[in-house]
Structure formats: structure tokens, C-alpha cells
Amino acid sequence: MSDFDPRAIRALVFDVFGTVVDWRSSIVREGQALSAAKGLSVDWAAFADAWRAGYRPAMARATAGAAAGEGGWANIDALHREILDALLPRFGLAGLSDAERAQLNLVWHRLDPWPDSVAGLQRLKSRFAISTLSNGNIALLVDMARHAGLPWDCVLSAEIVRRYKPDPEVYRMAARLLGVAPGQLLMVAAHPSDLRGAQRAGLRTAYVPRPLEHGANPHGAAPADALADDRFDVVADDFVDLARRLGA
Amino acid sequence: MSDFDPRAIRALVFDVFGTVVDWRSSIVREGQALSAAKGLSVDWAAFADAWRAGYRPAMARATAGAAAGEGGWANIDALHREILDALLPRFGLAGLSDAERAQLNLVWHRLDPWPDSVAGLQRLKSRFAISTLSNGNIALLVDMARHAGLPWDCVLSAEIVRRYKPDPEVYRMAARLLGVAPGQLLMVAAHPSDLRGAQRAGLRTAYVPRPLEHGANPHGAAPADALADDRFDVVADDFVDLARRLGA
Numbered sequence: 001m002s003d004f005d006p007r008a009i010r011a012l013v014f015d016v017f018g019t020v021v022d023w024r025s026s027i028v029r030e031g032q033a034l035s036a037a038k039g040l041s042v043d044w045a046a047f048a049d050a051w052r053a054g055y056r057p058a059m060a061r062a063t064a065g066a067a068a069g070e071g072g073w074a075n076i077d078a079l080h081r082e083i084l085d086a087l088l089p090r091f092g093l094a095g096l097s098d099a100e101r102a103q104l105n106l107v108w109h110r111l112d113p114w115p116d117s118v119a120g121l122q123r124l125k126s127r128f129a130i131s132t133l134s135n136g137n138i139a140l141l142v143d144m145a146r147h148a149g150l151p152w153d154c155v156l157s158a159e160i161v162r163r164y165k166p167d168p169e170v171y172r173m174a175a176r177l178l179g180v181a182p183g184q185l186l187m188v189a190a191h192p193s194d195l196r197g198a199q200r201a202g203l204r205t206a207y208v209p210r211p212l213e214h215g216a217n218p219h220g221a222a223p224a225d226a227l228a229d230d231r232f233d234v235v236a237d238d239f240v241d242l243a244r245r246l247g248a
Numbered sequence: 249m250s251d252f253d254p255r256a257i258r259a260l261v262f263d264v265f266g267t268v269v270d271w272r273s274s275i276v277r278e279g280q281a282l283s284a285a286k287g288l289s290v291d292w293a294a295f296a297d298a299w300r301a302g303y304r305p306a307m308a309r310a311t312a313g314a315a316a317g318e319g320g321w322a323n324i325d326a327l328h329r330e331i332l333d334a335l336l337p338r339f340g341l342a343g344l345s346d347a348e349r350a351q352l353n354l355v356w357h358r359l360d361p362w363p364d365s366v367a368g369l370q371r372l373k374s375r376f377a378i379s380t381l382s383n384g385n386i387a388l389l390v391d392m393a394r395h396a397g398l399p400w401d402c403v404l405s406a407e408i409v410r411r412y413k414p415d416p417e418v419y420r421m422a423a424r425l426l427g428v429a430p431g432q433l434l435m436v437a438a439h440p441s442d443l444r445g446a447q448r449a450g451l452r453t454a455y456v457p458r459p460l461e462h463g464a465n466p467h468g469a470a471p472a473d474a475l476a477d478d479r480f481d482v483v484a485d486d487f488v489d490l491a492r493r494l495g496a
Contacts, residue, residue, distance in 0.1 A: 077427070129390050139427025142377050142402045154390045154403045159425065177407065179325070179387025 004233040006246045009204060010180040012124060013133035015189035018213040021111035024048045030107045045215060047091050054083035059164045073162040075137040081105045109143035118149050120239020127248035129153045133174045135164050166197025192226045206234040206242055252481040254494045257452060258428040260372060261381035263437035266461040269359035272296045278355045288340060293463060295339050302331035307412045321410040323385040329353045357391035366397050368487020375496035377401045381422045383412045414445025440474045454482040454490055
């Protein structure tokens, strides 16, 4: 049995890409508008998957480069653009201008929430302080919250400590800045690897699987589900269910 | 003539103590409830003024100590408590328990807004991203926003860079994290010294005097008004007037 008591929780921090917002459908929708306007035929679902697949390797390179003193740490806007530029030729989009690339890169600032996200966050906010804890940079998260109506009390990002989750310093930073002990902070994510990182830093964990994150019939990089020996404090169907389980 | 164009502004950052919230009346109100409950007679207006007067010297000591390597930087919660403990005997409150002191120290997390603050921020938010840029720590600012209904898009604090305004790095951090050039960022404050610091870092400035910050008839430390040679981009009566002047 878990010794978890929701009454000991003082604040909730949320992974964002995939957990709060549906990045894949949002990219497909904006991409289709772009290719319709330009008279191009593009497999935007494959494009979105390839863009997202470049994310972890790019973060690993940025982290290794910064640690080796090879120039500064790079934020997610910069990494998204680097991946995008490498990707465009494969999808017949090498002709996009610099302005078009910059505009497309900002699609990550305009992602749409899952259907339960706003209602669930509103209900959770009535009882707990709620914050992002994303690898996305703060400007991106602020734009997204304004676009999607996400009612954050605070916007925290790995950018503040110039590292990336699951580095434990990112989770510790959130507890320190929110003025709570790690054990009073609940990390909410759709990705077990993120929750394992939070556990290593002493946080409590809520797993909210998002089975449609990679589409209805994912192929290629399959979503990473929880393992049989994972022990998260809460498992919820969505954010409204999470609020119910936490007594909010 | 100023070359200021509100259309070039992408985001607004706000000083908080005195500019957004009325710290003095809030402390007097909570103090009166405390002394009534304990049957004590305390001049809470003088107490609030003395507490606030200790703020700048305490920040200077914290900054100097951190620079000299004498232990870590201290946040405002810690500085407020240090000043409070030194102040209590002078006001006949030396008998307060540790729990009572901790509770009183958190009054800074529960300050009330000026009458125009929430309506003005809502209107400004419809057009610009709005964020705190306070010397107050993030946990304090989050609690205050939840208490007072302040609709921030983002909560930024000098704590993130472990310095205090008017250090230029604090203002530069805000522009960097909000993803805008310093000249696209407007600092809003009731204190000319804060705005001069913002100007030195390349930000635009809006001066919103709060003549009641130190009470209706301030004595002792008088409020520091703008000097004849100060040149701020906007001067507004309150936040609703500021929204009007910025076309929001």
C-alpha cells in the first residue's frame, strides 16, 4: 500500500507537451493550413512525429555541449528550429523562407489542450497551486497558456536552471521556488521517465496516460508506458479524474 | 518628445510591493486582528513602516554577503523574518511564539491589491503578456496572486538570478525569459529608482505613482517621487489609466 496522503500535497507541477497539450494534432492542423495555402502535399502526421523524435537527441546534445563548455545552453525554441531546418528537405519543404520557418517553429507556442485539460486545471487550482514544469522555455509556455486558456499560478521551466528533465536539479528547483518540501510537491505527467526523475528528486507522482499522444495507431516510436515495477502515487484517466482523486 | 510607441511593446513586467498591492494597510489590518486577539496595544502603522524600512538595508546586506562568499543569498521571506525578529521587542511583541512569528511573516503573501489593480491587469492582459518582476520570492508572489486574484501570465522574481533590483541582470533576465528584446518590455512601477534601473538595462518604463503607499500623511521616510530630470515613457494615474494609454 502507498503511504500517499493528498492532504500533504501543497502544489502540483505539470509536464506540458503531451500531458497538457496535444502537440501532434496541433502541428497537423497548422501544417495542413500551410500546405493548402502553398499548394503542397505533405504527410504532416509523419512530419510531427519526426519533429518530436528529434527532441530528446537535441536536448542530449545541448546538455553535453554546455557541460563540455562548447558554447551556451540552448532553449527549446532554438532546438525546435535546428530540428526543423534539418527536417524540411525530407518532406519537400526546403523552399520555405526564413520567415515561414520562424512562423512554423512557433507552432509549439500555439498547441491546443486535451479536452479535459482546462476544466481539470481550474478544479485543481481551486485547491492547489498549479505550475508548469516543462523543458519548454518560459516564453513558449506563456504564449501557449494565453492561446489555450491554461490557468497556471506559475510558469516554471527547466530553462531557469539551464538543464533538462529528468535532471534532478530541475525538480528540486521547482520545490525550492514554490517554497515547499519535495515530498509536498506532486509531479503530473503522461511519461513514466519524467515521473521516475521526479521520484529520484523526492517528489510525489501522478501518472496520467495520454494514449492518443502519438495518434490513434502509432507506428515507429511507440509511446513509453509505465512498467510493471513503476509505483506512482496516483494514476488518473485525465485531469478531471485527477482532481477527483485528490479531493479537489 | 519621446519616441515611445506602445505598438512596439510585447510584454509588461510589474513591480509588486507598493505598485500592485497596498502592503501598509494590509499589515495594519492583520496586525490589529492579532493584537485584539492577544489584548495588546500596538501602533501597527508605525510597525509596518519600520518593517518595510528594514527591507533595503537587508537586501544590501544579503547581496554584499553573497558577493563576499559569506553564505548563500537569502530570499525575501528570510529577510522579512530577520527584520521582524529584530523589530518585535520595540513594539512590545517580544512574547510572540515561533509559530506566531512565522504566521505574521506570511502577511506579505496575503497583501491586498490597490482598488484598480485587478481590473487594470485584466484589461492589460487582453493585449499584452503580463508578469511580475519583483524582489519578492516566487512562493510569496504565487500565494499573493491566489489571495488577491492577480491574473499574471507569468511570475518572475529577482530570486531566479539571486540578485535584487535595481541590479540590471534582474531586468535582463526578464527580457530573456519572456523572449523579447529589452526595448519591447515595459517595466511598470511606483518607484522611480526601480524604473531608472530598468532604463539602464534598456527597458521601457511606465511610472504609476501610488501616493497612499506610505499612508495619507507619511512622516519619517517620505516616498521617493520622480525627479525633474526623470524621463519615463508613460506616466499613468493607475492601472486602468495605464491600459487606456497603451491602447488596451
